[in-house]
Amino acid sequence: MPKILIVGGGYAGFYTALKLEKWLRHGEAEVTVVDPLPYMTYQPFLPEVAAGSIEPRHAVVALRKHLKKTRVVTAKVTNISHATKTATITPAVGEPWEETYDQIVVTAGSVSRTFPIPGVADEAIGLKSIEEAIDIRDRVLANFEKASNLPAGPERDRLLTVVVVGGGFAGIETFGELRSLASSLLKSYPSISMDDTHFHLIEAMGRIMPEVSLPTSHWVLKNLAQRGAEVHLDTQLKSAVGGVIELSTGESFESDLIIWTAGVMANPVLRDTDLPTEERGRLRVQPDLRVINDDGIVADAWGAGDVSAVPDLTGKGVGGFCVPNAQHAVRQGKVMAKNIVAVMRGESPAEYRHDNLGAVAGLGLGYGAFQSGKIAITGLPAWAMHRGYHGLAIPMWERKIRVFGNWAFNLVLGRDNVGISARETPRAYFEAFASRPRAAAAPAPEASSTLPTPDKAPDAPVYANPAQ
Structure with a gap:
């Protein structure tokens, strides 16, 4: 065969x-x-996974479950x-x-794809896998927990500063979704205000989202600015060593979360x-x-x-x-x-051709942008179009049902804002309290042949140290 x-x-x-x-x-x-990996990842959902709008397992499709006749090798x-x-x-x-x-x-x-920028390989995280999306979400939630116990100062600012590098669709969607997540967290942390959170997107070109028209990209920039997020255009990341962000414009600030989506x-x-x-x-x-x-x-x-x-x-x-x-x-x-x-079967193959009907992006709950030719739709309708399209586009009906069900529950119950950062070290709690065998007592030293033998009964114990 x-x-x-x-x-x-x-x-x-x-x-x-x-x-x-x-x-x-x-x-x-x-x-x-x-x-x-034993699953395929539906990457358009990664920004929503990072923002807690989609359960991580619902954004992946198990290969063995759906490929019934195919041999799957992990x-x-x-x-x-x-x-x-x-x-x-x-x-x-x-x-x-x-x-x-x-x-x-x-x-x-x-x-x-990264560039040899100092600090990026050591400090940044990408957004190409479900594992990265989960880690980003847990990091944001854990940083809010830590910052809520700190007074105003550099360490608090560092924890509440998020940097995204790259202004394409992936970067903008990630940026908008995380801004939406941070805004939703404020009501749970009275000690943190909107002004305490800092969001920076760095883009080397003079515009964002080249797939949409310039007016649509300007609407996105205005929307993000109104939500307290800053976009740096015509700007390059020069260094990220130790989490210290240095830009080509001369600006510098610290961040505990640097996300790379620049290609x-x-x-x-x-x-x-x-x-x-x-x-x-x-x-x-x-x-x-x-x-x-x-x-x-x-x-x-x-x-x-x-x-x-x-x-x-x-x-x-x-x-x-x-x-x-x-x-x-x-x-x-x-x-x-x-x-x-x-x-x-000895037949002729067909050529691949697909005329893209448009581009749609989700920018956080209730915000979106759609472009098809000269037609542009923004705001809530575009956000609904984004969810509808991708909800139907993810493979397999069982996954579509899980995703739409997830969104429906969130609409009624709200976003699930629980982070499980300890998942990275799951045995730490068990190890901290686990009983261990006591160390064996050190054996007594052997009697020295140079010491005199005490005058004792034949069956009395003989000690190397007379003081015993």
Whole structure:
């Protein structure tokens, strides 16, 4: 039976496997998905997870639960040799092994792209994973708890200062959602006022959200300013050493939470492969999602999602390629599954083309922005559109129901503002009070042969020290 190996279980990989299960005949091929995590993360929900509007587990989709006919391997692919059609699989526990395949599908996604700015690698956190979103939420809540016990001063300001680097959709949504979370916390902390909280977004360009029109981006800036959040345009982060933020404008302040959303890059797994890549490290593919090199099509190799440079046939993509977002990755996965089946059956594959109908962003409870051509909608209607679209877009109906149910409960009961920061050291409480065996008593020293033997009865104990 032909073997199809899918590298990466994100949007594109998950939907490729899901649709292959639907369209492949019984026994036509064996499909394997390899990913370090046992779930795919719906990344558009990460800002709301960080703000406590969505339960973290509701923003991920378990691979094994929904891929019934697919072999799921929780491990890393550390090398791909397409010349020999083998991939090295490295699990978290155990020895690596070589996996053979007949066709390979590379959908390994992207990772945060950073620059060698002092302090960023040591102090900042990204927002590409559910784990990062949970940590951000717990950090905000824990910092409010700590700050409420402190008098006004530098340490209190540091705890109540949040910095987001990057003014694209991910950065702006994260910034707006966290501002909304902080505002909702104020009523629970009488000792902290709105003026005590400080939110800074740093953007190197002269505008935010290039996917929307300039007037719409100006509305977003005005809305954030009215909510006590400051956006620094035409500004670069120069240093973050020790949490001290130094900007290219000369401004400086301290922060205990620095969030990096200033771009992504293709998963570095492609560095250990003989598959062709372009100058930005992405897999080279043509519009039908087959891998290509200078000589043409690379047989039995496919790519989609953020890890691939997929041509945008609408002409609207940056540099002529599809932008790395969930909309494209989901649709590319579906098209790729159809094309794989078509090629296996001797049919012609179809080209991927998607004309984006618009962009929508959530900026916190009740605030949003939507842009489609010249049509712009802002405020509460756009926020409702954002929730409606993404609530329906997350894969699988059981997840859609959980998400909409979560929102409905929050509407009635309010946002759940409980942080569990101790989850990072869950055994600390047990260890603090756990009983341990007493240390064994040190053995008595042996009698010295140089000491005289006392005049005692034959069966009386003899001590090395006469004082005993």
